[in-house]
Amino acid sequence: MTGQDFSPKRCALVGGGVIGAGWAARFVLNGRDAVLYDPSPESRVRAEAILAMARAAWAKLLPGALPQEGRLHIAATLDEALDGADFVQESLPEIETLKCAVLARIDALLPAGVPIASSTSGLLPTRLQAGLRHPGRFVVGHPFNPVYLLPLVEICGGEQTSAETRTRVATFYRAIGMQVLHVRKEVDGFIADRLLEALWREGLWLIEEGVATTAELDDAIRYGAGLRWAFMGTFLTYRLAGGDAGMRHFLAQFGPALKLPWTRLVAPELTQTLIDRVATQSDDQAAGVAVRALESLRDEALVKIVRALATVGPQGYGAGATLNAFVAGRATVRQDGAPTGWQGVVPPDWIDYNGHMTEHRYLQLFGEATDRLLHAIGAGMDYVAAGQSFYTVETHLRHLGQAYGGMAITVRTRILDADDKRLHLFHTLTEAGGDTPLATAEHMLVHVDTARGRGAPMPGAVAEAIALLRAAQGGEPRPEGAGRAIAMPRRP
Ligand SMILES: NC(=O)C1=CN([C@@H]2O[C@H](COP(=O)(O)OP(=O)(O)OC[C@H]3O[C@@H](n4cnc5c(N)ncnc54)[C@H](O)[C@@H]3O)[C@@H](O)[C@H]2O)C=CC1
Numbered sequence: 117m118t119g120q121d122f123s124p125k126r127c128a129l130v131g132g133g134v135i136g137a138g139w140a141a142r143f144v145l146n147g148r149d150a151v152l153y154d155p156s157p158e159s160r161v162r163a164e165a166i167l168a169m170a171r172a173a174w175a176k177l178l179p180g181a182l183p184q185e186g187r188l189h190i191a192a193t194l195d196e197a198l199d200g201a202d203f204v205q206e207s208l209p210e211i212e213t214l215k216c217a218v219l220a221r222i223d224a225l226l227p228a229g230v231p232i233a234s235s236t237s238g239l240l241p242t243r244l245q246a247g248l249r250h251p252g253r254f255v256v257g258h259p260f261n262p263v264y265l266l267p268l269v270e271i272c273g274g275e276q277t278s279a280e281t282r283t284r285v286a287t288f289y290r291a292i293g294m295q296v297l298h299v300r301k302e303v304d305g306f307i308a309d310r311l312l313e314a315l316w317r318e319g320l321w322l323i324e325e326g327v328a329t330t331a332e333l334d335d336a337i338r339y340g341a342g343l344r345w346a347f348m349g350t351f352l353t354y355r356l357a358g359g360d361a362g363m364r365h366f367l368a369q370f371g372p373a374l375k376l377p378w379t380r381l382v383a384p385e386l387t388q389t390l391i392d393r394v395a396t397q398s399d400d401q402a403a404g405v406a407v408r409a410l411e412s413l414r415d416e417a418l419v420k421i422v423r424a425l426a427t428v429g430p431q432g433y434g435a436g437a438t439l440n441a442f443v444a445g446r447a448t449v450r451q452d453g454a455p456t457g458w459q460g461v462v463p464p465d466w467i468d469y470n471g472h473m474t475e476h477r478y479l480q481l482f483g484e485a486t487d488r489l490l491h492a493i494g495a496g497m498d499y500v501a502a503g504q505s506f507y508t509v510e511t512h513l514r515h516l517g518q519a520y521g522g523m524a525i526t527v528r529t530r531i532l533d534a535d536d537k538r539l540h541l542f543h544t545l546t547e548a549g550g551d552t553p554l555a556t557a558e559h560m561l562v563h564v565d566t567a568r569g570r571g572a573p574m575p576g577a578v579a580e581a582i583a584l585l586r587a588a589q590g591g592e593p594r595p596e597g598a599g600r601a602i603a604m605p606r607r608p
C-alpha cells in the first residue's frame with residue numbers, strides 16, 4: 117500500500133482554537149465532514165465564525181471551483197469526535213505534557229490504521245509519539261494561520277513515523293489545496309518557525325532597545341521584503357541581488373557582513389516593562405480596529421495576492437501555482453461524460469452598475485470551464501509546459517438572462533465537434549440546479565505546437581479522450597443556439 121489514495125471523509129479535530137477551527141473550515145470547504153472536540157464553551161461559536169469567514173474567502177479565491185461542502189459537527193466528548201474518524205488533526209495548546217496525554221487517549225480509542233497529525237509549531241514528533249501504542253501513524257502537520265487560506269503545511273515525522281503515514285497525510289493535505297513541505301530532518305521549530313522566530317527575536321530586541329516600534333518593524337517588512345517574500349523567498353531574491361553573477365557574487369559581497377554584529381538573535385527577557393511596551397505599541401498600531409476587522413482585511417489581501425500569483429507565468433507562480441494545480445486537479449469527468457464544469461457563487465465584485473454580473477466575467481468563467489475540459493482530456497498545465505496547447509480562435513457569447521451577486525451558478529460544457537486539429541465547444545450557464553440558460557458561449561479551439569507557433573494534430577491520447585467524452589454525450593440533442601450568428605431580427 118502506497119498511501120497515495122488516502123482520502124478521509126470524516127476528520128476529527130481535537131482542540132478547536134485558532135488553528136483547530138481553521139483546519140475544520142478547510143476540511144469542510146473541501147467536502148469532508150469535520151467533527152470537532154474542544155471543552156471550551158466558545159468552541160461552537162468560534163468554529164462557526166471561522167467557517168463563515170473561510171467560506172467568504174473561498175468564494176473569492178475559487179469562484180467556480182467550490183467543492184460541495186462537508187458538515188461541521190461539534191462533539192460533546194473526545195470519544196464522540198473519534199467515532200468513525202478516518203483522520204485526526206490535533207491542535208491542542210502548545211504544552212508537551214498535555215499533548216502527550218491526549219494523544220495517548222486518541223491512540224487508545226482509534227483503530228490502528230487511522231493517521232494522527234499534530235499541528236504543533238515546534239515540539240519534536242519523536243517525543244510526542246513516544247507513549248503511543250501505534251507510533252508509526254503519528255506525524256506533525258504544521259499549518260499556518262489562517263489555515264483555510266495559507267497553503268503551506270510542514271510535515272515532520274519522528275523516529276517511529278512510518279513512510280506510509282507521511283505519504284498518506286501528504287496526499288490528503290495536497291488534495292485539500294495545500295503545499296506540503298517535508299522536513300528532512302527532525303528539528304525543533306521545523307523550518308518556517310525557526311525563520312519566523314529569528315525575525316521575532318530580533319524585533320523584540322529592537323523594541324527593547326528603543327530602535328523601533330511594532331508599527332515601524334511591520335512597515336520595514338510590508339513595504340519591502342514582505343512583498344517579494346510572497347513569491348520568491350530569501351534565497352531566490354538574493355540570487356537576483358547578486359546581479360548577473362547571482363548567488364556567488366551576492367555571497368562575496370555581503371557574506372563578510374555576517375561577521376559584523378548586526379543581529380542579536382537572542383530574545384530579550386520578557387519583563388513586565390517589555391510586555392507592556394510591546395502590547396501598548398500593538399494597541400496603538402491597531403488604532404482601535406477590532407481583531408475580526410483585521411482578519412477580514414488579511415483574508416481579502418491574501419485572496420487577492422494568491423489570485424494575482426495564479427496569473428503569473430504560464431502556470432502561476434508560488435502559491436498561485438498551488439492554487440492552479442488545486443483547481444485543475446478538481447476537474448474530473450462525470451458519469452454522463454461531462455467534465456465537472458464551473459460551479460460557484462457570483463462574487464459581489466463581479467457585479468456592474470446595472471446590478472448584474474458584468475460582461476467580461478462571463479468570458480472569464482467560460483474560459484475557466486474550457487480549461488477544466490482541457491484538463492479532463494489530458495491537456496492541462498503539464499501539457500502546456502511540454503509544448504502543446506489549445507488556442508481559442510473564435511467565440512460567440514449570448515446573454516439570455518441575468519446572474520446576480522451571490523447567485524449559485526454552474527456551467528455545463530458540451531463538445532459539439534472535433535477533428536484532428538479543432539475542438540468545437542458549447543458552454544451553458546444556469547442557476548445551480550436550474551435548466552434555464554442565463555448565458556451560452558460557443559468556442560472554436562485549435563490545437564497548437566507552441567514551440568513552432570502553428571497548428572498541429574492532437575496526439576492520439578487527447579483525441580481518444582475527446583472521442584470518449586463525445587460518445588458519452590452522444591444521446592443529448594444539439595443545444596439550442598449552437599451555430600447561431602449575430603443578426604438583426606427579420607422584419608415582416
Ligand atoms: N496560533 C498560531 O498561529 C499557530 C498555532 N499552531 C499550533 O496549533 C496548536 C493550537 O494552537 P492555537 O489554535 O493557536 O491555540 P488556541 O489556544 O487558540 O486553541 C487551543 C484549544 O485547545 C482547547 N483544549 C485545551 N485542552 C483540550 C483538551 N484536553 N481537549 C480538546 N481541546 C482542548 C482549548 O479550549 C483551545 O480552544 C498549537 O500546537 C500551536 O503551536 C500552529 C500554527 C500556527
Ligand SMILES: C[N+](C)(C)CC(=O)CC(=O)[O-]
Pocket residue numbers: 237259260261309312
Ligand atoms: C507563532 N507560531 C509559532 C504559533 C506561528 C506558527 O506556528 C505558524 C504561523 O502561522 O505563523
